[in-house]
Amino acid sequence: MNKDIELAGLCQADGAAGLVWQDIKVSVPAKRSLGSRLFKSSSAATADAWSEKILLERLSGSIVPGEMLAIMGPSGAGKSTLLDVLSGRKQPTSGHVTVPISAHDVKSISSYVEQSDSLLGVLTVRETIWYSAKLSLPPSTPLSAIDQRTDLVLRDLGLTSVANQKIGTPIQRGISGGQKRRVSIGCSLVTLPKILFLDEPTSGLDTFTAYEVISAIRALATKHGIAVLATIHSPNWEIFSCFDKTLLLSKGRTIYQGKVGGVKGWFEGLGWKCGENTNPADFMVSLVNDDFMQGGQTEAEEVTMQAKVRKGDTKGFAEAWANYASTRVTAATMRRLSISSRSSGHPSAPIGAEAAPSSKEQTKHEAFKPSRSSHASSPSVEEGSSxxxxxxxxxxxxxxxxxxxxxxxxxxxxxxxxxxxxxxxxxxxxxxxxxxxxxxxxxxxxxxxxxxxxxxxxxxxxxxxxxxxxxxxxxxxxxxxxxxxxxxxxxxxxxxxxxxxxxxxxxxxxxxxxxxxxxxxxxxxxxxxxxxxxxxxxxxxxxxxxxxxxxxxxxxxxxxxxxxxxxxxxxxxxxxxxxxxxxxxxxxxxxxxxxxxxxxxxxxxxxxxxxxxxxxxxxxxxxxxxxxxxxxxxxxxxxxxxxxxxxxxxxxxxxxxxxxxxxxxxxxxxxxxxxxxxx
Structure with missing residues (x-):
């Protein structure tokens, strides 16, 4: 198989992972309808009154610093649920999420950018990011350092030209939708987190604006070594190629997980060839979207009559991936990776630190040591601060x-x-x-x-x-x-x-x-x-x-x-x-x-x-x-x-x-x- 598929995002050559998740399962009780119970005996009705609805089923994977992972799939596939679990906003039914080579939990070293832009319309772009920096950094941080951090974020996100423009209100026009998205991202980046979660970062944006947003995130991920996980709908090829890896879900199961370049090869191996003028992102999502399936595939849709999995057969695609993944990386391997990383005794690098910063860069970032809290209601106590x-x-x-x-x-x-x-x-x-x-x-x-x-x-x-x-x-x-x-x-x-x-x-x-x-x-x-x-x-x-x-x-x-x-x-x-x-x-x-x-x-x-x-x-x-x-x-x-x-x-x-x-x-x-x- 293609090397891009073999890696599949499940293990790393250097053993260093920004985030590892193992056997994640999320289920909720699904109550049966009253009518379906009326025709059962009372004992059977009582036993079957509640059934389990699985939202995510045994998902495993990892991402290293500097990588970008696109979590994709049709509506209802479980993308947002997985993002919430990985970010610590939702607890899984089983499985666990770990941060190797770090004593921190996920929430303390990550930021989450929601789908909607929750901003105060009368503040300027600079003020919005400045207040986020002021709220997130230790109380002892000098104002000059906060100003410098704000300027760096504005520059990195291409917002310097609109820094003094207001966000905008219903009666006062402000910045564009794409610029608002970048401001929301900037508010989450002022602490230079190790991990950045993005929920539909291109939602509601035109193609050009969406590419501007994703390319800005790509540059920041590379520059600061940030692991980026984003749910995304129907990206064009330019946007899709900004990501290193993709995770395709359908009905809570993994359909494909690996490098973006391995998408075509994987599905071709299952009997489905992506056309030369077809966007691989659209191609793979359409294969597992069974919302509008009306029976089997037509001759024009099927590459060969020997296709191993039928179009819309989510279970077949998921089983094909599960069989392949089990031969490459076992659950035991994942556990050893996580445990060895955590027990190695190596402290994690400062958030946002680059490989070998110059003395000038080191001085620039010294005032920016991030301070995060492990719980929203109780801010952490920075050293020297009560x-x-x-x-x-x-x-x-x-x-x-x-x-x-x-x-x-x-x-x-x-x-x-x-x-x-x-x-x-x-x-x-x-x-x-x-x-x-x-x-x-x-x-x-x-x-x-x-x-x-x-x-x-x-x-x-x-x-x-x-x-x-x-x-x-x-x-x-x-x-x-x-x-x-x-x-x-x-x-x-x-x-x-x-x-x-x-x-x-x-x-x-x-x-x-x-x-x-x-x-x-x-x-x-x-x-x-x-x-x-x-x-x-x-x-x-x-x-x-x-x-x-x-x-x-x-x-x-x-x-x-x-x-x-x-x-x-x-x-x-x-x-x-x-x-x-x-x-x-x-x-x-x-x-x-x-x-x-x-x-x-x-x-x-x-x-x-x-x-x-x-x-x-x-x-x-x-x-x-x-x-x-x-x-x-x-x-x-x-x-x-x-x-x-x-x-x-x-x-x-x-x-x-x-x-x-x-x-x-x-x-x-x-x-x-x-x-x-x-x-």
Missing amino acids: ALSVQLSRTITLTRRNFVNYSRNLLAYGVRLSMYIGMGILLATVWVKLAQTSTRINDRLSVHFFSVAFLGFMSVAGIPSFLEERSVLLREANNNLYGPLPFTLANTISTLPLLFLCSTLFSIICYWSIGLHPGADTFFRFLAYLYAGVVAAEFQALLIAAALPIFVAALAVSAFLNGFWMCVQGYFIRSVNLPRFWYYWAHWIDYETYAFSMLVQNDFNGLVFSCSGSLQAGDCSCEFPSSLIAKGTCALRGEDVVEALQLGNISIALGAGILVAIIVVYRVLFYAALRWQLK
């Missing part, structure tokens, strides 16, 4: 990036700020100079209800921007840059000032125009209580979006919940008249209950409202029971209103404490939701 300092550094960096994002994101935050200003103008022009009379008390109460309820309702506007940030979190956390704790802290720190600005502008615009309780002290208390309610509403919306990261679903649940809180907070129907079922739990966990109560007490306490009529004429009429009539005054105190509505049952201090507790609970649940999703 766990606290690492977490603090990540939090500060994320906060800084958030502030840049918020200050530029006109669609997400400029529009939100305009909404609060517009709402303030609306209240200022509808509720104008409310008189301190009994007949205007309900109007005054509606101001406080509207302020709490509708400003809280507007928190749903923060969901789209959070979902963008969440996609970046998933990419960076899965690449071990940081965990959910720094993200939660940074999100809290950067969100609070924005909400305070919105609350302040709203209050300044409408408070004095409406004619609420005069005095600077009551104004600032109004602002503080309103701000607390807005923060609670915002963190509730973010919690829902974290737990249900689908915009329509998060929007629907947030809208329903805010409407529910309006119903049970005590304005539309007094709390004493609420059905006991709702009163004893919903009313007391409603953040609007406490915000509304504090606003009303702050405004009404100390005010006196004149009633219609007079005591002398005997027609004094107040909207609420008055304690002043008995004292000879046809008026009522604000405290009388608070007491009649039973809003004074909770003091302002206690209400503020409970509202802060609700905010803290929302943040803790937010963190827990993110942590659960990152498992």
Whole structure:
């Protein structure tokens, strides 16, 4: 057989492998349909209720530093599942993945580039890669070294010319799709990992752009000795030839594994000859794609009537490969390769180090010793850095990036700020100079209800921007840059000032125009209580979006919940008249209950409202029971209103404490939701 086939990517002449995987099997329980069990006996139905569905079946292989492996196959072949297993994102049912000549696990020395480009659109290309470098390198790394690393990545990926251009948003055009792909790859390369996993790196790109992306990766793999494993669909010959080896899968089984140049020879040996003008990549995938098979092959499709395997016969192709592989490399050989490599005692070379760097190159890379974590939620502690300092550094960096994002994101935050200003103008022009009379008390109460309820309702506007940030979190956390704790802290720190600005502008615009309780002290208390309610509403919306990261679903649940809180907070129907079922739990966990109560007490306490009529004429009429009539005054105190509505049952201090507790609970649940999703 051809030498390219004999090697088959299973063993290496020098015994040094960047990654070795042995007998990988992944299966999931596949529940039988209810109908198929109705015609069985109860015992048989119970025994056969669950059957095993095999996603990957006994896959073995290896890759050395500097090599590129293309994982190919028709849809549903198991390409992404294998990539997830090799990268440590998914655990196999059996088998194991090892990193010979290294004491590290796979996740600590690798990076993963997902199919979609999860990037913040308002950041520039340079800023995007700079922040990735800042988050991944030790806190003690000098800024000059981070700048130098960023420049190197930009140069290696051909992004220098667009370094200061923004990524792009729906309302602001940015860089091209191919350039975004290279930025995503650059974010994963700032630590110069030993292994780079790519999920469909050419998806959605035209042929020329796809070739630009793959050729850039080819150059980096060769330059830095990075082992690259990529799933890829239908590459043309120019792209396919950039890879050293290919692994063809179908229904979770190996059909071919070896050098790209050995594809034609292998399938020709099975009776299938690739035409001179046919792309070998398309040729081999079409042979094992049985999605549209309608019986046997035609005479035009078959090279000879003695073809050993029929087109679309996945099992036949897989058995042919398995029989050949078993004669070349046995499982015992693979185990000896892995064990001997790990027990050799030779430390692995620094990540990204080249064969014999010059003294100048050595100096250049000294500041770039990568720091990775073995778990997304607990960053590793670099030498000389405590766990606290690492977490603090990540939090500060994320906060800084958030502030840049918020200050530029006109669609997400400029529009939100305009909404609060517009709402303030609306209240200022509808509720104008409310008189301190009994007949205007309900109007005054509606101001406080509207302020709490509708400003809280507007928190749903923060969901789209959070979902963008969440996609970046998933990419960076899965690449071990940081965990959910720094993200939660940074999100809290950067969100609070924005909400305070919105609350302040709203209050300044409408408070004095409406004619609420005069005095600077009551104004600032109004602002503080309103701000607390807005923060609670915002963190509730973010919690829902974290737990249900689908915009329509998060929007629907947030809208329903805010409407529910309006119903049970005590304005539309007094709390004493609420059905006991709702009163004893919903009313007391409603953040609007406490915000509304504090606003009303702050405004009404100390005010006196004149009633219609007079005591002398005997027609004094107040909207609420008055304690002043008995004292000879046809008026009522604000405290009388608070007491009649039973809003004074909770003091302002206690209400503020409970509202802060609700905010803290929302943040803790937010963190827990993110942590659960990152498992």
